[in-house]
Amino acid sequence: MRDVAIIGVGLSKFGERWDSGIKELMAEAGLMALEDANISSNEIEMIFGGTMASGRFMGQEHVAALMSDQLGLNNIPAVRIENACASGGSALRLGYIAVSSGIHDIVVVGGVEKMTDVTASEATTALGGAGDQEWELFQGITFPGLYAMMAKRHMYEYGTTEEMLASVAVKNHANAVKNKYAQFHKNLTIEEVMKSKVVSDPLKLLDCSPISDGAAAVVLAPLERARKYNDTPIKILASSQARDTLRLAERDTLTGIKATSIAAEKAYRQAKITPKDVSIAEVHDCFTIAEIMAMEDLGFYKKGKAGKAIMDGETALGSKLSVNTSGGLKGCGHPVGATGVKQAVEVVWQLRGEAGDRQVNGANIGLTHNVGGSGATSVVHVYKRAD
Amino acid sequence: MRDVAIIGVGLSKFGERWDSGIKELMAEAGLMALEDANISSNEIEMIFGGTMASGRFMGQEHVAALMSDQLGLNNIPAVRIENACASGGSALRLGYIAVSSGIHDIVVVGGVEKMTDVTASEATTALGGAGDQEWELFQGITFPGLYAMMAKRHMYEYGTTEEMLASVAVKNHANAVKNKYAQFHKNLTIEEVMKSKVVSDPLKLLDCSPISDGAAAVVLAPLERARKYNDTPIKILASSQARDTLRLAERDTLTGIKATSIAAEKAYRQAKITPKDVSIAEVHDCFTIAEIMAMEDLGFYKKGKAGKAIMDGETALGSKLSVNTSGGLKGCGHPVGATGVKQAVEVVWQLRGEAGDRQVNGANIGLTHNVGGSGATSVVHVYKRAD
Numbered sequence: 001m002r003d004v005a006i007i008g009v010g011l012s013k014f015g016e017r018w019d020s021g022i023k024e025l026m027a028e029a030g031l032m033a034l035e036d037a038n039i040s041s042n043e044i045e046m047i048f049g050g051t052m053a054s055g056r057f058m059g060q061e062h063v064a065a066l067m068s069d070q071l072g073l074n075n076i077p078a079v080r081i082e083n084a085c086a087s088g089g090s091a092l093r094l095g096y097i098a099v100s101s102g103i104h105d106i107v108v109v110g111g112v113e114k115m116t117d118v119t120a121s122e123a124t125t126a127l128g129g130a131g132d133q134e135w136e137l138f139q140g141i142t143f144p145g146l147y148a149m150m151a152k153r154h155m156y157e158y159g160t161t162e163e164m165l166a167s168v169a170v171k172n173h174a175n176a177v178k179n180k181y182a183q184f185h186k187n188l189t190i191e192e193v194m195k196s197k198v199v200s201d202p203l204k205l206l207d208c209s210p211i212s213d214g215a216a217a218v219v220l221a222p223l224e225r226a227r228k229y230n231d232t233p234i235k236i237l238a239s240s241q242a243r244d245t246l247r248l249a250e251r252d253t254l255t256g257i258k259a260t261s262i263a264a265e266k267a268y269r270q271a272k273i274t275p276k277d278v279s280i281a282e283v284h285d286c287f288t289i290a291e292i293m294a295m296e297d298l299g300f301y302k303k304g305k306a307g308k309a310i311m312d313g314e315t316a317l318g319s320k321l322s323v324n325t326s327g328g329l330k331g332c333g334h335p336v337g338a339t340g341v342k343q344a345v346e347v348v349w350q351l352r353g354e355a356g357d358r359q360v361n362g363a364n365i366g367l368t369h370n371v372g373g374s375g376a377t378s379v380v381h382v383y384k385r386a387d
Numbered sequence: 388m389r390d391v392a393i394i395g396v397g398l399s400k401f402g403e404r405w406d407s408g409i410k411e412l413m414a415e416a417g418l419m420a421l422e423d424a425n426i427s428s429n430e431i432e433m434i435f436g437g438t439m440a441s442g443r444f445m446g447q448e449h450v451a452a453l454m455s456d457q458l459g460l461n462n463i464p465a466v467r468i469e470n471a472c473a474s475g476g477s478a479l480r481l482g483y484i485a486v487s488s489g490i491h492d493i494v495v496v497g498g499v500e501k502m503t504d505v506t507a508s509e510a511t512t513a514l515g516g517a518g519d520q521e522w523e524l525f526q527g528i529t530f531p532g533l534y535a536m537m538a539k540r541h542m543y544e545y546g547t548t549e550e551m552l553a554s555v556a557v558k559n560h561a562n563a564v565k566n567k568y569a570q571f572h573k574n575l576t577i578e579e580v581m582k583s584k585v586v587s588d589p590l591k592l593l594d595c596s597p598i599s600d601g602a603a604a605v606v607l608a609p610l611e612r613a614r615k616y617n618d619t620p621i622k623i624l625a626s627s628q629a630r631d632t633l634r635l636a637e638r639d640t641l642t643g644i645k646a647t648s649i650a651a652e653k654a655y656r657q658a659k660i661t662p663k664d665v666s667i668a669e670v671h672d673c674f675t676i677a678e679i680m681a682m683e684d685l686g687f688y689k690k691g692k693a694g695k696a697i698m699d700g701e702t703a704l705g706s707k708l709s710v711n712t713s714g715g716l717k718g719c720g721h722p723v724g725a726t727g728v729k730q731a732v733e734v735v736w737q738l739r740g741e742a743g744d745r746q747v748n749g750a751n752i753g754l755t756h757n758v759g760g761s762g763a764t765s766v767v768h769v770y771k772r773a774d
Contacts, residue, residue, distance in 0.1 A: 021521070052448055055440050055443040055513065058520060061443075061516035062764070065471075065764055075629055075646075075649055077629065078470075078630055079477045079481065080468070080470060082450070083465075084448055090464075094481065097488065102388075103484050243461060246449060259462070262462055377452055377464075
């Protein structure tokens with residue numbers, strides 16, 4: 001297996017993109033990534049495109065082929081990867097495997113979702129397809145409901161408070177204010193989050209990531225060839241993915257996501273690091289409780305300790321471990337298929353020292369954590385600037 | 388790169404499966420494949436699941452995770468692969484890469500589609516997502532329309548007749564009669580096809596593959612370990628995929644599918660064979676014209692010559708080159724995400740000598756050909772019984 005590096009990254013503005021359809025979003029991010037990699041399109045050998053529910057959102061399947069068309073890349077294989085909200089992370093992992101194994105040299109991994117062309121109710125139903133349709137959605141439970149149950153249990157077992165949940169949103173919005181690609185540029189207070197409308201008790205509107213449009217792309221190459229394209233290649237130290245049951249009811253625990261613990265353990269082993277070595281992490285905060293669980297499942301905090309730590313500012317921008325510097329799903333937005341790839345883009349910018357106002361000084365090792373559904377899929381990647 | 392073998396295959400009955408949902412179909416095919424491979428589920432390392440439009444057909448995304456749940460395979464990575472009607476073929480290719488590269492030893496490749504829970508009109512719209520939604524479907528053209536244009540042009544340039552088209556359906560239904568898994572067990576005559584209702588001139592109802600439910604699965608292993616599980620491993624000699632533009636209007640030609648020519652050329656080179664060496668082929672006959680074009684694009688016949696050859700019976704069951712012995716998409720049914728995997732299952736049965744009434748004696752080298760959309764994606768695999 002060869003070492004793999006990210007040699008180019010691109011991102012569209014996230015948000016309610018009434019000006020753009022799925023094609024324009026893909027072109028915005030994809031062409032930026034190709035330009036960033038100083039690469040001509042005829043060097044690209046394959047496209048892995050992550051999208052969750054383009055069929056429900058826009059009637060469009062065969063999305064990787066469309067992505068490839070938009071970037072002018074004909075005749076090369078393109079595949080769409082779908083794993084609910086972990087579609088982008090899973091696409092990145094398959095792209096990594098393709099390059100690492102030597103099957104391909106240069107591949108593009110893209111992620112995209114155009115979610116605002118349907119009503120909020122239609123979007124919620126489409127997103128429900130990330131769980132078990134028959135056993136969960138048909139019984140009346142939506143995704144806020146699934147995560148609310150996890151939050152309730154976490155509060156019951158560990159004394160996690162609604163204020164701790166709210167502090168995740170406050171931190172991530174503060175980071176998003178410094179990110180021009182973010183959907184929201186508005187600081188929040190704990191009081192504002194606490195007073196926002198209840199969606200599914202204890203989760204309020206401002207505990208939930210938004211409905212978003214957006215796209216992201218990265219270009220991968222074998223590390224030994226990376227400097228031909230780019231002076232600051234970012235090496236992928238580890239790529240791992242694990243699963244738990246799709247149905248929440250069948251899990252061993254509601255207070256954590258076992259797929260994340262398993263994927264993280266494998267990733268740390270592959271990267272030969274411990275959680276203490278990570279200086280920046282983009283974690284999957286689809287709901288505020290999800291970030292608290294992620295911090296525990298990834299081994300950054302003991303079970304039940306992350307909520308208070310986040311409220312105490314231990315993971316704020318510029319800390320020893322800065323979490324969701326992009327603004328996370330909550331502040332930057334969550335176009336579901338794009339999210340896993342966007343996380344990699346943010347880590348690359350941080351490790352290159354190109355994150356502008358939100359640059360974490362001395363960022364050395366980065367981690368991304370992308371969850372599908374209520375935790376049936378979890379994908380973890382670890383990155384470091386190549387020596 | 389290691390040699391890869393298929394060590395187990397499974398198939399559900401194809402058809403209007405009112406008795407079964409997507410989960411039951413996946414279990415039917417998946418458990419049969421595991422049993423056929425004499426393998427215990429804890430040896431499986433990853434699942435690649437092909438599905439085209441489960442979101443539109445049933446509101447269910449995250450399908451590979453569901454597949455994995457149904458087979459009792461927790462904690463291992465699962466990804467859904469979507470490439471329209473080539474989802475199954477693309478999933479097989481990624482499974483092949485995973486094993487060939489040494490990343491994984493044993494993987495399951497599944498394909499499934501449950502299409503009959505929506506109206507025919509909803510299904511046609513969902514399938515339209517295989518093309519360019521904005522430039523094709525929104526303008527009023529459905530998939531029969533796209534293939535009808537190809538048929539018209541093929542007739543104009545090469546003198547292909549409606550009777551030649553009809554003879555594809557007649558041949559494939561004759562094969563399906565001998566396949567207990569097939570959707571249709573009814574012989575057709577050319578007259579019956581010719582008299583069936585026009586769907587999109589010159590294509591009539593009986594020129595079109597049906598709306599189907601079904602699932603298929605194969606188990607892959609490194610060839611060197613294959614005999615541990617199975618006495619008759621089938622070696623994958625080649626796996627290749629190519630693309631053309633998603634939009635029919637932008638193609639170089641309407642009388643063939645360039646993605647198929649490119650994928651086939653690469654596959655023959657990898658397998659070190661010529662088209663003459665192939666004794667059985669499962670080709671993508673979503674419409675009768677598609678089989679005629681496939682026979683030409685795959686190099687079995689010169690351009691414009693396949694229609695007459697098929698009508699003359701040159702590719703009937705038991706010929707030197709027997710095509711669509713399963714009944715093809717037309718006779719066996721076309722649950723879109725399952726089709727590419729089902730083609731591999733049929734070839735494995737033929738090469739093992741287990742195809743029962745439809746066994747082709749001396750079947751030596753098999754080929755499968757799976758197309759996405761109107762030809763934006765084409766996937767070709769070549770197989771041989773391991774020595």
